Amino acid sequence: MTESGSFGGEDVAQRWFPVAASSDAPFRHVAQAKLLGREYAIWRADDGYVNAWENRCLHRGVRLSIGQNEGTELRCTYHGWRYSSRSGGCTYIPAHPADAPAQTICNQTYRCEERHGLIWVTEAGTGELPRHAAFGSSTSEDASLALRALPLNAPASLVLEMLEAYPAHTAAEATGSHSFQFQVADGDGGGVVAFVQPVDEAHCVIRPVLVDAPPDSRRLEVLRSEALILNRFREVVEQEAASRPSTPVIERDILPVLGRAASETSVSFAPSQSRTELRVVVTTKTPVADGVMSFEFAPIATPGEPAVLPTAQPGAHIDVQLPNGLIRQYSLTNRSGDQERYVIGVKLEPESTGGSTCLHETVREGDVLAISAPRNNFPLRRSATRTILIAGGIGLTPLLAMAETLHAAGQPFEFHCFARSQAHLPFASRLEAMGASVTTHLGLDPSQTARAIEQALGRHEPAAHVYLCGPAPMLDAAQQIAADSDWPEDAVHFEYFANTNEVDRSSSFEISLARSSLTLSVGPGETILDVLRSNGVPLDASCQQGACGTCVVELLDGEPQHQDVHLKPSERAAGDRIITCVSRAAAGERLVLDI
Amino acid sequence: MASVVHSANVTVTDQRCTDPVVLNLWHPIAAVLELEPGGEHRSRLLGAHLTYGITSVGDLWASADGQELPVIERYGYLWTSLGSPEGGDSLGIPFEIPEAHEPDRRNMNAGSFQVATSAPRAIENFLDMGHFPYVHTDLLGVEPHTEVADYQVDIHDGEIWATDCLFFQPVAAASATGGQISEYTYRVPHPFCVMLYKNVPTDPSRRDVIAIFVQAMTEETVRVHNFYSMVDETTSDNGLRRFQQVIFSQDKPILENQRPTKLPLDPRVETPIRADQSAIVYRRWLTELGLTYAVIPA
Ligand code: FES
Ligand SMILES: [Fe+2]
Numbered sequence A: 001m002t003e004s005g006s007f008g009g010e011d012v013a014q015r016w017f018p019v020a021a022s023s024d025a026p027f028r029h030v031a032q033a034k035l036l037g038r039e040y041a042i043w044r045a046d047d048g049y050v051n052a053w054e055n056r057c058l059h060r061g062v063r064l065s066i067g068q069n070e071g072t073e074l075r076c077t078y079h080g081w082r083y084s085s086r087s088g089g090c091t092y093i094p095a096h097p098a099d100a101p102a103q104t105i106c107n108q109t110y111r112c113e114e115r116h117g118l119i120w121v122t123e124a125g126t127g128e129l130p131r132h133a134a135f136g137s138s139t140s141e142d143a144s145l146a147l148r149a150l151p152l153n154a155p156a157s158l159v160l161e162m163l164e165a166y167p168a169h170t171a172a173e174a175t176g177s178h179s180f181q182f183q184v185a186d187g188d189g190g191g192v193v194a195f196v197q198p199v200d201e202a203h204c205v206i207r208p209v210l211v212d213a214p215p216d217s218r219r220l221e222v223l224r225s226e227a228l229i230l231n232r233f234r235e236v237v238e239q240e241a242a243s244r245p246s247t248p249v250i251e252r253d254i255l256p257v258l259g260r261a262a263s264e265t266s267v268s269f270a271p272s273q274s275r276t277e278l279r280v281v282v283t284t285k286t287p288v289a290d291g292v293m294s295f296e297f298a299p300i301a302t303p304g305e306p307a308v309l310p311t312a313q314p315g316a317h318i319d320v321q322l323p324n325g326l327i328r329q330y331s332l333t334n335r336s337g338d339q340e341r342y343v344i345g346v347k348l349e350p351e352s353t354g355g356s357t358c359l360h361e362t363v364r365e366g367d368v369l370a371i372s373a374p375r376n377n378f379p380l381r382r383s384a385t386r387t388i389l390i391a392g393g394i395g396l397t398p399l400l401a402m403a404e405t406l407h408a409a410g411q412p413f414e415f416h417c418f419a420r421s422q423a424h425l426p427f428a429s430r431l432e433a434m435g436a437s438v439t440t441h442l443g444l445d446p447s448q449t450a451r452a453i454e455q456a457l458g459r460h461e462p463a464a465h466v467y468l469c470g471p472a473p474m475l476d477a478a479q480q481i482a483a484d485s486d487w488p489e490d491a492v493h494f495e496y497f498a499n500t501n502e503v504d505r506s507s508s509f510e511i512s513l514a515r516s517s518l519t520l521s522v523g524p525g526e527t528i529l530d531v532l533r534s535n536g537v538p539l540d541a542s543c544q545q546g547a548c549g550t551c552v553v554e555l556l557d558g559e560p561q562h563q564d565v566h567l568k569p570s571e572r573a574a575g576d577r578i579i580t581c582v583s584r585a586a587a588g589e590r591l592v593l594d595i
Numbered sequence B: 001m002a003s004v005v006h007s008a009n010v011t012v013t014d015q016r017c018t019d020p021v022v023l024n025l026w027h028p029i030a031a032v033l034e035l036e037p038g039g040e041h042r043s044r045l046l047g048a049h050l051t052y053g054i055t056s057v058g059d060l061w062a063s064a065d066g067q068e069l070p071v072i073e074r075y076g077y078l079w080t081s082l083g084s085p086e087g088g089d090s091l092g093i094p095f096e097i098p099e100a101h102e103p104d105r106r107n108m109n110a111g112s113f114q115v116a117t118s119a120p121r122a123i124e125n126f127l128d129m130g131h132f133p134y135v136h137t138d139l140l141g142v143e144p145h146t147e148v149a150d151y152q153v154d155i156h157d158g159e160i161w162a163t164d165c166l167f168f169q170p171v172a173a174a175s176a177t178g179g180q181i182s183e184y185t186y187r188v189p190h191p192f193c194v195m196l197y198k199n200v201p202t203d204p205s206r207r208d209v210i211a212i213f214v215q216a217m218t219e220e221t222v223r224v225h226n227f228y229s230m231v232d233e234t235t236s237d238n239g240l241r242r243f244q245q246v247i248f249s250q251d252k253p254i255l256e257n258q259r260p261t262k263l264p265l266d267p268r269v270e271t272p273i274r275a276d277q278s279a280i281v282y283r284r285w286l287t288e289l290g291l292t293y294a295v296i297p298a
Helices: A138-142 A156-165 A216-243 A257-268 A272-276 A355-361 A393-408 A428-432 A446-457 A472-484 A528-534 A569-574 B119-127 B237-255 B274-289
Strands: A016-021 A030-035 A038-044 A050-054 A073-075 A082-084 A090-092 A109-115 A118-122 A150-152 A179-182 A192-200 A203-210 A278-289 A292-299 A317-321 A327-331 A342-347 A368-371 A386-392 A414-419 A438-442 A464-470 A492-496 A509-513 A518-522 A552-557 A577-579 A590-593 B027-031 B041-045 B048-054 B060-064 B071-074 B077-080 B106-115 B152-156 B159-169 B180-190 B193-200 B203-218 B221-230
Touching (some): A016 A038, A016 A192, A150 A216, A156 A216, A342 A393, A393 A414, A414 A446, A509 A528, B119 B180, B119 B203, B119 B221, B152 B274
Parallel strands (some): A464 A492
Antiparallel strands (some): A082 A090, A109 A118, A317 A327, A509 A518, A552 A590, B027 B077, B041 B203, B071 B077, B106 B221, B159 B180, B203 B221
């Protein structure tokens, strides 16, 4: 066995090993574990999901095991970066609170399972965690009891080797690689299965599990003799280990991001055609208000890959490819780090071009839909002293994600929801769960609405922020009220569902691409985005009507004619960026783009 | 699941340095005032075992493994070199801090602390403002003031300068009495030395200087010498030392939990953001200097 490496076997990266006891990952704790020379941060989210991540913050390499488990997210101690449960993606970078972290900033996650009171990890395995024969059916598995782990100053390979050489010491039998079995006392049922966790070249941990937990009356006796047997065995193994030349301990995974970074750069420039490349299944479709349906999307598992959705930050939206060929954008209502499902709310708009009708009428539970990864052009500043959320109708969806994120973190916020009536208020039960932080305003006319918004805003204080989402007339009015109440523009954040302005596409003009010194012309009826894409410049876009801001490009020179509803007045005035799906230049002009 | 890239690395931190760039630098060893006249002190530098001290007549000396080393005194510290430092054996200077020569300055060592990290990691931590609200909560930073505004980083005369660094600080210094937006200038004149300049509240034409001079004992252990050159008259030496000690005790557990301990110079290995502009330039600068000690070269 020693010839095949100090870990006692080939292909160890494919195998599953226990790395911790379930009890090492209690509520809101982060444990550190080591397997095959690699360190892991192990933490259980509030929903029970156990995460096994590389123990190293992507930012500056600080161990994540000294970070804070915030329930659905893990926060790094050094600069407060937050990472989502399940996906491991970064949800927040406090040094740049106005920017949404790129989808590519994602921790290395490992497949992880809980069984027999132990947490199991595989470094690169694609198969399922195998069942150990001693535990038989799943019913007897429930009776198992994980015993105290025994760390050894000896390599795992030596433990296995010594089992063969000195069976008498333990009366133990090797039961396949990396585990052995022994009886403690007569009549203790299945006895003990001891799993061997190879820590590194010089250390391992023996993790014994009693196949059947003994009755209370015999418990002490069984535990005592089990400990005696294993301690004796440990002594023999450690003595032998000390008498052999020591193996140098190799620290693995020192530079893990390299390979990934290279492949991820290509992901962020992926051609736009593949933007709805994710497949999800509709798990529930339920009415959540008059004319509003909520849809839950779950990831589709592929063999050997955990079924995990890409990281969503509060305020993010996805593109949904509908069975009728349309692509529509919907905000996610999930709070940050709550990633088991994506939940959207869709209002039936019979007048519209058929996106909502298709979802309401055609799409059923069990259907598979193609969606894009979440994009966030509406980021939430998560350490503001005061946060006001103002929602009109279905505009509540992105703000619900923000409210629940702040609520879970115990941070104060004021969530004002405007709706025609109680029956029209979407997700009322989730609103109710947030108690006094939510105020509903029902059946108000425009002037009453304006007054309520004015009251909700009050005077601006330092580090206060307001987020607005709703129908265009309400948003226009609210921005005006905020400006009149001396709210600075950089504290007022908004997202329009749609651009209801008339878009003029008549001019023809030129664009120069600064980085490739290419000049292209945009004709009447065409958009900058169209022309860029048809010339092979991959540019991400989503709503294509100047509302979501995904297709923004930096502008180096030229007079833009803005026609979007995404940029703030000062951003428009600065003239240093342009929303390429609707905005253009006057006839005969030229824009220099930083691409 | 992304594929796992293995890069095995056997870390031997104890070996003597062979990097000529680092060997030929002056390195800080100890605060002269803390040396006992006639005594013999021991420490390490770049893996070598040092003995050093001050004779009863006030001459500084140092030797490594029995071999005599050049020494100089600058800013109250004993500096030595294991190679041929710039400017010849005992005439060279590590770098100039003109402010420290002003007659009404208080120059002092605010503590020498040992940490299990590499010298360049310690330098980057000193340059980093983003961690203030999280690591030095209520002292150097506090939520919600987490944003790091863009600042300017340039290389002048072979030194890194970061200017227009603004950050909200509840207690920026031992003498401060309330929150304020501090404006800092950072300067890296030596691969293992960094300082910051801060306007003196009572006299905006002058600047306090706070520096760390890092003694690389081995690639992965350092002694950090905290140098203050202050115009501030309100805080006692002990007050300054205590403040520095608190700040340092907050940084230490972070530094000792950074992996890898040596600084990776390849920009793809970690995830820099705009706030890390000074660190980005520092890593590039080390690469250009050809430095290989205590780093993982790109
Ligand atoms: S090292 Fe983790 S947030 Fe910076
Ligand atoms: Fe610090």
